[in-house]
Amino acid sequence: MTRKKPKKSKARERIKAKKAVPSAPKEGAKRELNISAIDEGTVIDHIPTDAAFKVVEILDLENHKGVVSIATNLQSKSIGRKGIVKVGGKSLTQNEVNKIAIVAPDATVNIIKNYDVREKIKVKTPDVIDNVVKCSNPVCITNNEQVATKFYVVKKDPLKIKCHYCERSMGKDDIEII
């Protein structure tokens, strides 16, 4: 069975993506879009550019069987330079959306169906982060025994979290994903 692609929607998503691409040197021929549209899946937009690969890590996309496109250093009016991650054939759970907030508090998650944005979800930093982040304290019990880590969010912007076990606080820069 062949699926009829709704042209309008496809165009809409492409346009959105094009707007996001900086096409760094302006002169010369028209630039082609370097991150393609997806028909079904999830687009995570407005990621701080240095956190795009962390999002890939958090969602374990290295092991994802569908298409994954990653773009960084795109221009964004709201956050300066941004990253985008497009994941074909995957819908995110609320838990996964919350995890993204740890590294990308301003990200938006767009659910794509038939090349159309069906839903836009603004990520929300969770109050508790279970088993996502590694404690930066080498003498924390979680780094020495098989224990799932747990952090409380003390401050959302800039992100500050506190280890449930050793009680050390960590800033955004110390955060390492498990």
Add this chain to the structure above:
Amino acid sequence: MDFKNRDIISINDFSKEELLHILKVVRQLEQKPKSSLLNGKILAALFFEPSTRTRLSFTSAMEQLSGKVIGFSNANTTSIQKGESLWDTIKMAEQYSDAIVIRHPLEGSARLAAEAASIPVINGGDGSNQHPTQTMLDLYTIQKTKGKLDGLHIGFVGDLKYGRTVHSLVIALAHFNPTFYFIAPDDLQIPESYLDELFQKRVKYHKTSDLGRFSRELDVLYVTRIQKERFPDPLEYEKFKGIYRVDEAFLQGVKKELKIMHPLPRIDEIDKSVDSTSHAAYFGQAANGIPVRKALLALVLGKIK
């Protein structure tokens, strides 16, 4: 207020009302000792690293209330050597006892032990993180010697960067409208994260490296040892050792009622000549470890409410 089965892991877990209730029970037990209160109860004292005062005072507290103590004071003689996890060690120990006190070099170990055990767990020190029973005995000492906790001017001198007793006591005292004086060289000053917390709680504080600067203001001076083991470079330690000395000359310029505290052991930061003055509260402070631990054991074992 019911403390039955409650874990004592971090001073951050206790409200002002709960701390005051514990101190009230300590006072009651000091005034009316109940020597058979913990008859038939067994405390497992799991000391994964050496400790003199904490282990001895828990043992003495338990025995003074007719309880028994089992356990170890050196992890090398246990199944840990065979690779047993902390979780499994706790699961085993809870079968043999009614409560556990644990000292462990890894931070967060006591919290994990409390999650593993269905019986109450008391933290006897987890690395440089928490030592809540020390904080409670410090609070009790201040309350007993000053007659109150509210509105005191309290100085901390020495290693304020690494000293966990200082960190926990600062957080506990913040409930009682204090004014703090942090006296240390810049490299050993109290971490910014604690100052942020004090700022949020609207607690007044001053920072200085000069011991004499606020000496006339102080109601309590909490002296700590510069801890040699914290310095990776011995030369760094040499730079700071002996930097502060509380002696008779210092006492010339202080309030008559000033109380000097120290978690002990001391090296040379308090001169022996201070011991015989009315300012010395540190030996009484060490002695308070017994009634405080008795009260905590009785509370978590449900023998006192």
